[in-house]
Amino acid sequence: xxxxxxxxxxxxxxxxxxxxxxxxxxxxxxxxxxxxxxxxxxxxxxxxxxxxxxxxxxxxxxxxxxxxxxxxxxxxxxxxxxxxxxxxxxxxxxxxxxxxxxxxxxxxxxxxxxxxxxxxxxxxxxxxxxxxxxxxxxxxxxxxxxxxxxxxxxxxxxxxxxxxxxxxxxxxxxxxxxxxxxxxxxxxxxxxxxxxxxxxxxxxxxxxxxxxxxxxxxxxxxxxxxxxxxxxxxxxxxxxxxxxxxxxxxxxxxxxxxxxxxxxxx
Numbered sequence: 001x002x003x004x005x006x007x008x009x010x011x012x013x014x015x016x017x018x019x020x021x022x023x024x025x026x027x028x029x030x031x032x033x034x035x036x037x038x039x040x041x042x043x044x045x046x047x048x049x050x051x052x053x054x055x056x057x058x059x060x061x062x063x064x065x066x067x068x069x070x071x072x073x074x075x076x077x078x079x080x081x082x083x084x085x086x087x088x089x090x091x092x093x094x095x096x097x098x099x100x101x102x103x104x105x106x107x108x109x110x111x112x113x114x115x116x117x118x119x120x121x122x123x124x125x126x127x128x129x130x131x132x133x134x135x136x137x138x139x140x141x142x143x144x145x146x147x148x149x150x151x152x153x154x155x156x157x158x159x160x161x162x163x164x165x166x167x168x169x170x171x172x173x174x175x176x177x178x179x180x181x182x183x184x185x186x187x188x189x190x191x192x193x194x195x196x197x198x199x200x201x202x203x204x205x206x207x208x209x210x211x212x213x214x215x216x217x218x219x220x221x222x223x224x225x226x227x228x229x230x231x232x233x234x235x236x237x238x239x240x241x242x243x244x245x246x247x248x249x250x251x252x253x254x255x256x257x258x259x260x261x262x263x264x265x266x
Contacts, residue, residue, distance in 0.1 A: 027096035053094035105201025178204030221261035
């Protein structure tokens with residue numbers, strides 16, 4: 001059963017985040033929910049969504065007819081949320097959407113696709129049946145139904161840890177280069193590049209860049225560690241190199257990001 005994580009980075013959106021069943025942990029990062037089924041007000045909030053080589057399957061239960069969408073981004077995107085929306089989403093780990101749902105990510109990048117309109121995968125009808133049961137249920141029941149559907153997908157594919165998953169786990173630890181990891185696992189660098197591109201939608205270098213910056217964002221938001229120290233801790237050569245990469249990724253300087261994130265807690 002999904003486990004609630006006790007953090008609330010977006011209280012204005014009634015955000016909640018849940019860990020998946022351990023049997024799905026290699027392929028699903030988390031579930032998240034925003035909004036409420038009983039919200040009466042109408043306010044808009046702008047948020048940034050940062051890529052980490054994961055993908056999102058999102059169910060909008062705000063309307064009489066639920067809307068299911070799929071998104072995979074390799075760049076930071078700005079998105080406007082309404083507090084009248086009620087969204088439940090599965091955030092897949094890198095390559096999780098490929099292995100659980102058979103989605104080849106590099107073919108579906110940089111857009112938000114409506115299932116049943118933009119594309120209709122083989123499992124779409126079974127998901128729709130699940131979504132119909134989710135309607136008008138409390139949140140934990142909705143998550144239970146969604147997780148059972150994901151577990152059925154995993155069981156039908158008899159998923160086990162494969163070399164791509166081992167590669168990803170090692171690369172995101174940021175201790176080894178892609179060349180070193182490929183040698184450890186008996187892959188050529190070209191095979192590693194091709195496999196990651198197909199299954200995770202990114203190159204090894206992109207994957208490591210995402211996780212360096214993800215670690216940096218966490219340190220900036222949750223600590224008072226100086227920016228120069230964060231740069232070195234996250235594997236950047238110096239302060240200037242880090243600031244340039246961070247700004248290109250988030251459209252903010254590290255100090256601007258820290259100020260914005262800490263001000264939301266006041």
